[in-house]
Amino acid sequence: xxxxxxxxxxxxxxxxxxxxxxxxxxLNGVLLVLWNQADVMQExxxxxxxxxxxxxxxxxxxxxxxxxxxxNMSVFFDSLAMYYPGMELFLVTPDGExxxxxxxxxxxxxxxxxxxxxxxxxxxxxxxxYPIEIAVPTATDLDFVFSAAPIGPVEDPDAxxxxxxxxxGEDVYLSWWEEYGSILTRTVMFSIIIAGFxxxxxWYFLTRRVQRVxxxxxxxxxxxxxxxxxxxxSDEIGHVAMHVGEMMERIDVMxxxxxxxEKMRTELLASVSHExxxxxxxxQGNIETLVEHREKMSEADLSQKLGAVYSQVRHxxxxxxxxxxxxxxxxxxxxxxxxxxxxxxxxEDVLQSYALLLDQxxxxxxxxxxxxxxxxxxxxxxxxxxxRNLLSNxxxxxxxxxxxxxxxxxxxxxxxxxxxxxxxxGIAEEDISKIFESFYRSKQQLQKAVxxxxxxxxxxxxxxxxxxxxxxxKSRLDIxxxxxxxxxxxxxxxxx
Numbered sequence: 001x002x003x004x005x006x007x008x009x010x011x012x013x014x015x016x017x018x019x020x021x022x023x024x025x026x027l028n029g030v031l032l033v034l035w036n037q038a039d040v041m042q043e044x045x046x047x048x049x050x051x052x053x054x055x056x057x058x059x060x061x062x063x064x065x066x067x068x069x070x071x072n073m074s075v076f077f078d079s080l081a082m083y084y085p086g087m088e089l090f091l092v093t094p095d096g097e098x099x100x101x102x103x104x105x106x107x108x109x110x111x112x113x114x115x116x117x118x119x120x121x122x123x124x125x126x127x128x129x130y131p132i133e134i135a136v137p138t139a140t141d142l143d144f145v146f147s148a149a150p151i152g153p154v155e156d157p158d159a160x161x162x163x164x165x166x167x168x169g170e171d172v173y174l175s176w177w178e179e180y181g182s183i184l185t186r187t188v189m190f191s192i193i194i195a196g197f198x199x200x201x202x203w204y205f206l207t208r209r210v211q212r213v214x215x216x217x218x219x220x221x222x223x224x225x226x227x228x229x230x231x232x233x234s235d236e237i238g239h240v241a242m243h244v245g246e247m248m249e250r251i252d253v254m255x256x257x258x259x260x261x262e263k264m265r266t267e268l269l270a271s272v273s274h275e276x277x278x279x280x281x282x283x284q285g286n287i288e289t290l291v292e293h294r295e296k297m298s299e300a301d302l303s304q305k306l307g308a309v310y311s312q313v314r315h316x317x318x319x320x321x322x323x324x325x326x327x328x329x330x331x332x333x334x335x336x337x338x339x340x341x342x343x344x345x346x347x348e349d350v351l352q353s354y355a356l357l358l359d360q361x362x363x364x365x366x367x368x369x370x371x372x373x374x375x376x377x378x379x380x381x382x383x384x385x386x387x388r389n390l391l392s393n394x395x396x397x398x399x400x401x402x403x404x405x406x407x408x409x410x411x412x413x414x415x416x417x418x419x420x421x422x423x424x425x426g427i428a429e430e431d432i433s434k435i436f437e438s439f440y441r442s443k444q445q446l447q448k449a450v451x452x453x454x455x456x457x458x459x460x461x462x463x464x465x466x467x468x469x470x471x472x473x474k475s476r477l478d479i480x481x482x483x484x485x486x487x488x489x490x491x492x493x494x495x496x
Contacts, residue, residue, distance in 0.1 A: 018199035025191030030184065045131035048165050049145040053127070056149035056161045059089065063151060063161070077102025088138060090162040092119065098137055099159070107138040119148045119160050136164050213241050220248050276319065279312030322455040325385075329462045336379045336466045340490035343374045343383075343408055343416060350387045351406075354395065362400045368407040374416050377490040382463045386471075389456040390420050390483050397424035397481070410489065419484040427475040435473065436461045 059080065077089040081104040088107065091100040096116045101109060118134050125132060133143040144164040150157030286305045294302070328334045351358075351365060358365060376383075394404045407419040427435060436457050461471045464485050475481035 018195050018202070021195035021198050022191050025194055026188055028191075030187065042131060045133075045145045046127075049130045049132065049147070050127050052147050052163070052165050054147070055087075055165075056147040056163045059161045059163070060149045060151050073100040074102050078104075086165075088136070088164045090114070090137065090164075092116070092160040092162050094157060094159065101137070103138070109137055110139065111135070111137040113137075114162060116160075119162060122146065122148050123150065123154070134162070134164065209241070213244055216248070217244065276316060279316050283309050283312045322459060325459045326455055329459065334462070334466065336382060336463075338377050338379055338467075340375050340377050340492075341380045343376050343418070343487070344369045346380060346384055347387060347406060347408070347418075350384060350391060353388075354391055357395060361395055361398070361402075363395060363398055364401075364403045366403065366405040368405065370408070370410070374408055374410060375490040376416050376487040378467055378487050379463075382466075383487070386460045386463055386485070387418070387420075389460050393456060394420055394422035394424065394481075398422050399424070411486070414489055415486045416489050417484055417486050419482060421480060421482045423480040426477040426479050426481055427473070428477050432473060432475060436471070 073091060077091075077100060079102075081087060081089060081102050086104070088103040089101060090098050092098055092114055094116065096113045098109060098112050098114065101107075114134060114137060118132065122132050131145045134146045136142050136144050146165055147163045149161050150159075151161060152158035286309050290297075290302070290305055297305070325334070347369075391404070391406075398404065402423045404423075405419075405421040407417075407421075409417045409419070411417055437454075457471070464471050467487060469485050469487060472484050473481060
């Protein structure tokens with residue numbers, strides 16, 4: 001088993017997702033805390049402004065009371081502020097200028113003007129519009145809710161009383177950590193726990209399974225196929241694992257096929273070498289005899305020697321042609337040049353070329369051709385090659401005195417069926433599905449030492465497929481074989 005190199009934790013997707021979740025929960029918690037704090041403060045301001053909305057009005061009534069002795073307004077404001085801790089009181093003119101102010105805690109005016117528009121809006125507003133804020137004249141960049149009331153007539157007041165309100169009677173200072181620290185600590189701890197739990201689930205349902213796929217691929221790449229990739233889940237990871245497993249199985253099948261083809265090529269090389277060696281030896285012997293003893297040979301012996309040389313040349317030429325055709329087929333460069341031609345004439349022509357061999361083999365040929373001319377639309381050279389291969393095999397695998405029957409039959413006025421039957425050695429049932437493979441030779445061929453390279457039927461099948469046809473075979477061992485294929489009939493187009 002190949003040692004799987006594990007990815008460091010900090011580089012895993014689980015770790016990165018966990019960190020992202022922690023950051024998300026912390027940020028979410030902080031935002032929620034601040035948001036909630038803002039809501040709480042707003043509700044507190046509304047409550048304060050609602051509770052103290054009559055404060056300024058009560059002060060103006062006291063100021064307008066004739067029994068009230070006001071000799072020094074600032075002293076009067078300071079005395080009032082003692083009863084309202086945390087507040088500041090201001091006397092404001094109709095144009096917004098502050099004339100007097102007082103507070104429980106001594107303070108200094110920074111801004112001597114306030115917004116009369118805000119004061120008027122408060123006087124005319126109801127509680128649904130709270131909180132209303134105003135810039136505190138004694139503080140820099142600080143807004144407070146307030147209460148205000150006019151002195152004199154509401155339509156044309158002589159002045160205004162402005163009271164700024166804070167949320168308590170004492171000004172208590174809390175540090176940022178004292179105010180938010182405990183909440184943020186709980187938020188961070190909760191975020192880490194949730195993110196850790198999510199990371200464990202993420203690792204169990206995703207990372208662990210992805211690592212198993214990666215381990216299987218790494219082992220497979222190193223040549224170890226014992227690690228089975230199994231993931232029965234129906235989600236995306238299971239889908240990927242299934243396809244990776246199928247890919248590895250297909251690669252194994254392809255390698256096995258390549259191994260088998262390489263073995264077949266090796267056997268082919270040996271077979272071709274033997275096939276070439278035999279005719280070369282025969283040719284060499286006959287040519288040497290002709291060169292050395294020609295003057296002493298009779299005309300009959302001379303013709304016999306030349307015939308033998310010619311026969312071996314034809315055998316070598318056919319072998320070379322088969323090798324060339326296989327190379328063309330494997331590169332996909334074979335082309336079909338279809339044209340109309342009479343099928344029976346082509347078959348008779350092929351039979352004529354094999355007349356001598358048929359006579360020597362003492363094989364009888366039976367013909368079953370109709371009287372009508374059967375014109376097909378196909379490549380005559382390639383169809384001739386198919387018929388030659390099928391006839392050659394029928395002769396080769398038939399015993400002396402055997403019989404070959406050739407039939408052409410029209411089906412549905414569209415297709416012509418060519419059929420060739422022999423009484424040869426036949427093909428075993430387990431070999432029928434393999435005979436169209438390149439370089440394949442059946443056990444019967446090998447046992448009876450029948451010459452051949454296993455290329456003929458392979459070439460025939462490819463040629464017929466280029467004609468949108470298929471080579472069919474029926475065979476019984478020691479009884480014979482029948483090969484057939486269909487070709488499209490030629491129909492002449494009549495133009496008017």
